[in-house]
Amino acid sequence: MDETRYTQAIILNRSDYRESDSLIICYTRHFGKLSLVARGTKKIKSKLAGHLEPISLVNVLVVKGRGFDYVGSALGVDAYLGIKDNLNKIYYAGRALSCFNRLVKEGQPDERLFLLLTSWLELLNNYSSIEFTQENGELFFIFFVLKLMTELGYKPEMYQCLNCQEKIKPGKNYFNLKNGGIICDCCLEKERQRKAISSNELLTISDNCIKLLRFIIDNRFNVAKKLKLEKKIIKEASVLTTNFLNFRL
Numbered sequence: 001m002d003e004t005r006y007t008q009a010i011i012l013n014r015s016d017y018r019e020s021d022s023l024i025i026c027y028t029r030h031f032g033k034l035s036l037v038a039r040g041t042k043k044i045k046s047k048l049a050g051h052l053e054p055i056s057l058v059n060v061l062v063v064k065g066r067g068f069d070y071v072g073s074a075l076g077v078d079a080y081l082g083i084k085d086n087l088n089k090i091y092y093a094g095r096a097l098s099c100f101n102r103l104v105k106e107g108q109p110d111e112r113l114f115l116l117l118t119s120w121l122e123l124l125n126n127y128s129s130i131e132f133t134q135e136n137g138e139l140f141f142i143f144f145v146l147k148l149m150t151e152l153g154y155k156p157e158m159y160q161c162l163n164c165q166e167k168i169k170p171g172k173n174y175f176n177l178k179n180g181g182i183i184c185d186c187c188l189e190k191e192r193q194r195k196a197i198s199s200n201e202l203l204t205i206s207d208n209c210i211k212l213l214r215f216i217i218d219n220r221f222n223v224a225k226k227l228k229l230e231k232k233i234i235k236e237a238s239v240l241t242t243n244f245l246n247f248r249l
């Protein structure tokens with residue numbers, strides 16, 4: 001492997017390391033997720049530190065080290081100030097990056113994941129901070145999680161019953177958190193009789209929530225802006241998405 005590599009990276013996390021260094025976890029365009037040591041970043045005069053804040057896009061030179069690789073130099077491309085001027089946005093961006101960091105493993109480069117992350121951050125960054133409500137935040141987060149899960153091979157099945165493969169009809173349906181998809185009322189009864197399913201793997205799902213999740217999975221991020229939804233539906237979708245996510249973490 002080359003001694004130095006140059007790439008773009010999103011900073012996911014930064015923590016203290018040794019006396020004056022930091023350990024940076026970032027997702028790079030060409031090499032996937034990397035843990036890098038940034039030397040001297042805790043010193044007051046550090047030029048590097050300012051570019052390596054979490055929720056930033058940077059051009060970074062990665063230098064091969066004996067243990068960890070380290071940051072040779074870093075230049076900020078986008079600090080996403082439109083996110084950082086709003087506490088609500090920071091909260092949701094933080095949640096998204098944290099779940100990304102936990103779900104995505106090192107050593108598996110995937111440019112599509114990098115583009116998903118950057119396009120989502122950009123959209124959040126450009127959304128009017130004055131108009132950004134908690135519901136907007138939840139919706140942004142649901143979008144991100146479902147797109148990420150889909151990209152990682154956990155796309156939930158929203159059209160057919162996981163068990164009988166019949167088309168899902170409006171009415172009583174359930175979401176199987178463990179297997180990621182809908183099961184119909186009829187199949188649930190059979191599963192219950194066989195005692196093949198435990199109740200903590202299931203949530204009931206309303207017809208409107210099914211429609212919303214289908215819409216999100218089938219569309220691009222930028223439609224999030226146009227959706228006008230009742231708080232109740234967003235809440236239901238948010239609880240479901242968070243629980244679905246927790247089965248993978």
Ligand SMILES: [Zn+2]
Pocket residue numbers: 161162163164165166183184185186187188
């Ligand atoms: Zn079924």
